[in-house]
Amino acid sequence: MSFFNKVLASVGIGAATVDTKLERDQVMPGEEIKGVVEIRGGNTEQKIDDIYLTVNTQYVKESDDHKMNVTATIDRIRLATAFTVSANERREIPFSFILPIDTPVSMGKTRVWVATGLDIKNAVDPADKDFLQVRPSKLMEAVLEAVSALGFRIREVECEQASYRLRQRLPFIQEFEFVPTSGAFRGRLDELELVYLPISAATADLHFQIDRKARGLGGFLAEALEMDESNIRISVSMDDIPVLTQKLQSIIQQYS
Structure with missing residues (x-):
């Protein structure tokens, strides 16, 4: 038995x-x-x-x-x-x-x-x-709230295989895809993609891909050739939280 x-x-x-x-x-x-x-x-x-x-x-x-x-x-x-x-x-x-x-x-x-x-x-x-x-850390939550305050709405959040440029300890990154629904960037951008890469509990690198909206023949040609996208990397910390919305607005404006 x-x-x-x-x-x-x-x-x-x-x-x-x-x-x-x-x-x-x-x-x-x-x-x-x-x-x-x-x-x-x-x-x-x-x-x-x-x-x-x-x-x-x-x-x-x-x-x-x-x-x-x-x-x-x-x-x-x-x-x-x-x-x-x-x-x-x-x-x-x-x-x-x-x-x-x-x-x-x-x-x-x-x-x-x-x-x-x-x-x-x-x-x-x-x-x-x-x-x-x-749940998001305090710094990540502040970043997401700042992007939302600029008139963006989250369309999709998904983990994807990390490119060589973004690869760190793990083989994937989590990507936040936003669309502008109000504010200064509505009509100027098609979408905004964000990857949040924490460095420590108090610091992180933000990688943005800004997709500009096509305007005129030149804009449509640039969009067809994928020249309408800009990739930006910035570092943020807990000390930036009080001015985070203004900081992100200034950076996104440069590429919109």
């Missing part, structure tokens, strides 16, 4: 299960996440080689003119070394970790989740998935 149970456990029937309980699911990049992993033994004793958490998201990757969704691991946290869980045993492992500052926020199509896995040799590894609501 014991051998039969082991065979079943190896294909996931009657095997150990895992359930992660987060203290809270709303968090900002750079904040601490706490919780407990609950492991319940199955019908037979099993050796757990490893137990880990991963923070994940998906991004769009292009290959041979085709787009595909790819899962990316933002962080991996090992919680325990090898141990044995007895049949029907219940064990809890508390954890805490800092959410990386370059974690994308939960806006638009972006989803972020914590996955918990048990590494069990010669068996199906049980896993658990818990979604996070990642």
Whole structure:
């Protein structure tokens, strides 16, 4: 019977299960996440080689003119070394970790989740998935509010494969696509794309792509040749927040 149970456990029937309980699911990049992993033994004793958490998201990757969704691991946290869980045993492992500052926020199509896995040799590894609501940091929120104050509305937010120019630790960037709906830039710009790259909790690089609206024959030719786009990079910090709207307005005006 014991051998039969082991065979079943190896294909996931009657095997150990895992359930992660987060203290809270709303968090900002750079904040601490706490919780407990609950492991319940199955019908037979099993050796757990490893137990880990991963923070994940998906991004769009292009290959041979085709787009595909790819899962990316933002962080991996090992919680325990090898141990044995007895049949029907219940064990809890508390954890805490800092959410990386370059974690994308939960806006638009972006989803972020914590996955918990048990590494069990010669068996199906049980896993658990818990979604996070990642809110913008104070600096990112100030940047988004400043762009909104200039009359722009967010049209789309999506994680995309990072170009060589924007590639940092992760293989993707989160892009915010805005359209002007009011204010001085309505009728002057088609869209504004923003990539927020945090340097620290208090500083970030902003990469803007400003797409000017075609005006006249020359404008239409420039648009056809993709000469109507300007790429701009600026650095901002928490000290800029009181004047952020004016700072962004001045920069965007130069290229609109």
